[in-house]
Amino acid sequence: MNVLSYSARSSALFSSHVVLQHRPLFMAGSKDAFVRAYSPHFSSSQPIYSLDELLNKRIISTFSRLLVGDSNAMRQVKELTAKFALTGDDTVLLYGESGVGKEQVARAIKEIAYPHDKPFIAINCAALPPTLLESELFGHEKGAFTGAHERRIGKFEEAKGGVIFLDEIGEAPPEIQQKLLRVVERKTIERLGGNTTIPVKVKIIAATNKNVFELSRGSTSTREASFRLDLFNRLNRLPIYIPPLRQRPDDIMTVANFLLEKENEAKNKKIKGFSPEAEAKLKGHYWPGNIRELGNVIARGVVFAQGDIIQPDDIKFDYQIFSQGVDTAHPTIQIDFRGTLKEVLDRARLAYLDYLSQLHQGNVSAIAEAADMKPSKVRQLLGL
Secondary structure, three states, X not given: OOOOOOOOOHHHHHHOOOOOOOOOOOOOOOHHHHHHHHHHHOOOOOOOOOHHHHHHXXXXXXXXXXXXXXXXXXXXXXXXXXXXXXXXOOOEEEEOOOOOOHHHHHHHHHHHHOOXXXXXXXXXXXXXXXXXXXXXXXXXXXXXXXXXXXXXXXXXXXXXXXXXXXXXXHHOOHHHHHHHHHHHHHOEEOOEOOOOXXXXXXXEEEEEOOOHHHHHHOOOOOXXXXXXXXXXXXXXXXXXXOOOHHHOHHHHHHHHHHXXXXXXXXXXXXXXXXXXXXXXXXXXOOOOOHHHHHHHHHHHHHHHOOOOEEOHHHOOOHHHHHOOOOOOOOOOOOOOOOOOHHHHHHHHHHHHHHHHHHHOOOOHHHHHHXXXXXXXXXXXXXXX
């Protein structure tokens, strides 16, 4: 049975009660594990769903909280998420721009396949220097380095029996990549300063906003790779691409209303929705910051709203906030100069178009006129 085939029956699934003695559903990567965990706890007098129905109920509940949107692109993400959740310890690699919701996908995989009391441990591989990152991931023994006054277990040991989420894996330094390769291959670690091999049974989910395949091949001129090809091949067993918000415009208002509901609850507000003009403003924006930026905009709108409807003037985009008091006619754009001249120029061109898109609120015709380009070329470069 297709795990996404319950659109017509979802309300019935939610309204019915299944007695599971308040125990979490436990798939642990397979339906057999679920049967072993729960078959002794059913009685003939209890309403029993088929295994597929219970699994669909769990998936529908998870998606309603974590993966909002019903566009074709988002449906594909949900389908892969549901399938990959039930593949045991196979690694999953999440691709997508910053702010698209990669951690939400990782959390959905965990919630579908593992009990609630099993850990979900997240760590940002770009946030720490190599030595500290190694200690955070693998732990350390007493005396391993100055200040290591006692043994400390790392994130992999904390995540035993659950999921570890390695965010921004493309930024992991080479020495960490080598150790991660061993973990993925052998499911074992060694603490920093120790020589004991420790088994760790975890599902590894990695995420990146970079093209790690290109990073693993090296630049065109030097062919010097910044990411290990063997590690990429092992992490990329089950890939999921999460598209940017601009590539699924049908989801913008669905996500906006979902975020509005959360902001109402958090701020004890009763904002009912958006005016037609405010909706048009949201739909016309390019959303370079994706869902994270949309969340910021909705949070501001709830604060600025004078009545119970958010108006266009209540919507303040990120670039408008940071451009106050700045000469927007002559903006400063930071460019990464690593790589070949063509790669640098490509990044500069995209940054320039991003700026124009923000300035003209995603209006392709206005962007094309300002850049002296054909609208079709603008759409191609911006992925519209």
